[in-house]
Amino acid sequence: KAGVTQTPRYLIKTRGQQVTLSCSPISGHRSVSWYQQTPGQGLQFLFEYFSETQRNKGNFPGRFSGRQFSNSRSEMNVSTLELGDSALYLCASSVGLVKETQYFGPGTRLLVL
Amino acid sequence: QKEVEQNSGPLSVPEGAIASLNCTYSDRVSQSFFWYRQYSGKSPELIMSIYSNGDKEDGRFTAQLNKASQYVSLLIRDSQPSDSATYLCAGDRGSTLGRLYFGRGTQLTVWP
Numbered sequence: 001k002a003g004v005t006q007t008p009r010y011l012i013k014t015r016g017q018q019v020t021l022s023c024s025p026i027s028g029h030r031s032v033s034w035y036q037q038t039p040g041q042g043l044q045f046l047f048e049y050f051s052e053t054q055r056n057k058g059n060f061p062g063r064f065s066g067r068q069f070s071n072s073r074s075e076m077n078v079s080t081l082e083l084g085d086s087a088l089y090l091c092a093s094s095v096g097l098v099k100e101t102q103y104f105g106p107g108t109r110l111l112v113l
Numbered sequence: 114q115k116e117v118e119q120n121s122g123p124l125s126v127p128e129g130a131i132a133s134l135n136c137t138y139s140d141r142v143s144q145s146f147f148w149y150r151q152y153s154g155k156s157p158e159l160i161m162s163i164y165s166n167g168d169k170e171d172g173r174f175t176a177q178l179n180k181a182s183q184y185v186s187l188l189i190r191d192s193q194p195s196d197s198a199t200y201l202c203a204g205d206r207g208s209t210l211g212r213l214y215f216g217r218g219t220q221l222t223v224w225p
Contacts, residue, residue, distance in 0.1 A: 033212065042217035043157070043201065056212045090156055102213075104156035 002026065004093050004105035012111045018079040021108045025072050025093030032074040033102070034066060037088040046089075049074055050096070078110075086112045116142045117204050119216035128225050132189040135219075136202030139183070142214045146185045148176060149201040151218065157201055161187060192223040 005024045013019050025032050034046040045058040049068035066076040072093070078085055088109050094102040119136045126132045138146070145164045149157035163169045163176040163185070175188040185204075189196055199220045203213040 035215075043203075043215035045212050045214070048212055058212075102159065104158070107156050 004029075004091060004103055006089075006091050006105040006108050008108060009106065010109050010111075012113065013081050014113050015081055015083060017081050018077065019081060019110065020075055020077045021089055021091075021110075023074045023076075023091030023093070023105060025074070025091075026103060029093035029095055029101070029103075030072050031094045031096060031102075032068055032072065033092045033094075034074070034076050035090045035092065036060075037090055037107070038086075043090070046076065081112045083112050086110060115139070115216075116214035117202055117216040119202050119219050123220040123222060125222045125224065126192050128192060128194060128223055130192050130223075132192045132196065132221055132223065134187040134189075134200050134202070134221065136185040136187075136216055137183055138185065138204045138214075142204035142206055143180065143183070145205055146176070146178060147203040147205075147213065148174075148185075148187045149203060149215075150196075151199045151201060153198070189221075192221075194223050194225055197222050 004026055007022045023032055031050045033048040035043045036046055037043045046060055047054055047066050048056045052068045063079045068074045088107045090107045091105045092102045117138050148161040150160050151157040161174055161176040163178045166178055166180050169176045173190045177186045199218040201218045202216040205213050
């Protein structure tokens with residue numbers, strides 16, 4: 001069974017640009033969560049989707065947005081990039097909302113110059 | 114106070130020793146707890162979950178939960194160099210949502 005996939009794996013952008021990251025969950029998983037991981041703040045929750053609906057959102061500015069499609073694939077978008085957005089962005093999928101089934105993807109490493 | 118706090122370490126133990134990793138949490142996350150292992154450059158993987166007071170054992174790993182003290186720990190017996198990683202403690206609010214609150218992690222090194 002294929003795991004969670006994220007594309008692209010690495011990305012370099014400049015300040016002010018926008019970026020879209022993609023996450024394909026494990027087949028049959030309908031819940032997708034996004035996290036930002038930085039050395040200073042650790043893993044911070046961005047948002048969560050279930051059945052195409054955003055169910056929860058973390059304390060991030062409105063520049064961070066996301067969506068989920070009918071096939072459970074999810075995208076997150078960051079507009080007007082700032083240097084502080086440089087981080088590893090992790091996507092996790094689970095069967096429904098049962099956390100023990102939550103598996104993380106390999107992440108997208110974003111560098112903002 | 115952050116929802117989940119971990120002693121940042123790093124922690125270094127010899128091969129074969131017991132590694133003890135600790136985590137405290139606030140009232141805002143008090144339902145269930147999870148330990149994740151993250152190797153350098155990799156994504157976190159779930160190794161243990163615990164919901165009720167007491168100990169839960171799985172192979173060389175034992176998770177301990179003390180809700181009165183708001184304390185969670187992970188013991189790794191017979192530590193191996195392959196256990197060298199960052200260990201993340203996470204809790205949730207017991208809602209139906211999948212959101213987890215993570216500590217900043219403890220880096221463990223097991224030296225041969």
